[in-house]
Amino acid sequence: MNTPRQLPTLAISLAAAVLMAITMGSRSSFGLFVAPLNAATGLGLVTISFAVALNQLLWGLAQPFVGLVADRHGSARVIATGGLGLATGSALLPFVGSAAELVLALALLAFAGAAAGSNGLLLGEVSRRVDPERRGLALGIVSAGGSAGQLVLGPTSQGMITAAGWESAMLGLAALALLALPLALMFRTPARGPAAAAEDRTSVPVRDALTSPAFWLVTGGFFVCGFHVSFLISHMPGVIADCGLPAGLAGWWIAVVGLCNIIGSLIAGAAIRRGSMRRALMLLYALRALGVAAFVALPKTEWVMLGFAAWMGFTYMATLPPTVGLIGKLFGLRHMATMVGVVMLVHQIGAFLGVWLGGIVLIHTGSYDWMWHADIVLALLAVAIHLPLVERPAARATPPSTPEATLSPAGAG
Structure with missing residues (x-):
């Protein structure tokens, strides 16, 4: 390490990545539990799909509030409290016997997951603690953490379900959530240098950001991301089963998505350091459209399924670094956790629709x-x-009520 700030930057990025791995890996693996949960409770696919979709929506609703609390009072206690709630909710799931109990357990998981490792909270914290020249790569590392969670927890959860039953597998995820407690210690002390303090002073107030058309265009794109991602994670195990393919392929499908997503997130994080974040997002969404169209046209073999997982994996969470980076560039970092929390709320509305409408x-x-x-x-x-x-x-030199995040009449940027 050449400078004393590099080690803390790497450490905080890795801590956030592990938290993201725990929360996103657990959420991404939940589709594997839908069939055994339905068999054990007899609640039906539509009821369970609605409960899971509501979990997605509540996870989004919680994020602006979690971000606001973290912006004002620090994130360490928020993360630790979320970890305890996540462990409790996961441990309760094997004991649900009605639709109301399932909804309550998943609601607890939604709020706790947002506190323990939501995108808005973690990416906001990392953005404020990392120098601008390293920020894009740091965001890529944190996003890759979510992918690593999918890579590990997808096949691990499938293996535990097969070997010991879904109840034991869920209790294992509950124990894993307790790792959030020691990781929260990394966020106790603010680590913000002069550059970050200067960015804070020139940031746009949240109210002004929320009245900017540019904010809602970026957020609208992320709505689409939520629809895609949650539909795939929740329903691909069912798609694989409907195609007559082995059930174990579902765990490997999630793992391949996670592996390719690590690569995609790191590439996206590195690319936005100097390239256009707007063009990166346009390319990623175009690649998704092409991937889905190819999947629909091709025969549904095991290799096609894994190829589709790889294609979608490269774009899966790669949209996160340029989305967060673009919000930070347009509106500053002081209220980053709150603003990204709003973006994630809209993302989760898309997720709600993707899961529910799929069923x-x-x-x-x-x-x-x-x-x-x-x-x-x-x-x-x-x-x-x-x-x-x-x-x-x-605009940095004008009053915060007149942000310069405007629209181009010619569509260039």
Whole structure:
């Protein structure tokens, strides 16, 4: 290490990455528990899909409030409290016997997961603690942590379900959540240098950011991301089963997504250091549309499934670093956790619709065809709504009520 700040920067990035791995890995693996949970409770796919979709929505609703508390009072206690709640909610799931109990347990998991390791909280903290020249790569490392969680917990959860039953597997995830307590200690002391303090002073107030069309265009793109990601994670095990493929393939599908997502997140984080974040997002959403269209057209073999997992994995959470980076560039870092929390709320509204509509479409049509078509259309829409963005920092020398995050009439930026 050449400077004394590099080690803390790496340490805080890795701590946030591990927290992201725990929370996102657990959430990504939940699709593996849907079938055994349905068999054990008899609640039905539509009821369970609605409960899981509500969990997605509540996770999003919690994020702006979690970000606001962390911005004002620090994040260490928030993370530790979230870890305890996440362990408690996971431990309660094997004992649910009704739809109301399932909804309550998943609601607790939603709020606790947002506190222990939400994107807004962790990426906001890392953004404020890392120098601008290393910020993009640091965000990529944190995003890759979520992918690493999928890579490890996907096949591990599937293996535990097969070997010891879904109840034991869920209790194992509950024990894993307790690692949030020691990791929270990394966030006790603010680690902000003069550059971060200067950025704080020139940041746009949250109210002004929320009235900017640019904010809502970036957020609208992330709505599409939530729809894609949550539909795939929750319903791909069912898609694989419907195609007559081995059930164990579902765990490996999630693992391949996670492995490729590590690479995609790191590449995206490194690329936005000097390249256009707006163009990176447009490319990623276009690649998603192409991937889904190819999957629909190809025969559903094991290799096609794994190839689809790899393709989607490269773009899966790679949208996160440029999205967060673009919000920070346009509106500053002082209220980053709160603003990204709002972005994640809209993301989770998309997630709610992706999970819930997936179950409804399957029940009423007998296939997921309409969902695949919706995925393609929404991905192309996400490309289109980034066209009018101007990738320019908010005005620093003018009053905060007149941010310069505007739209380009020609759509260039």
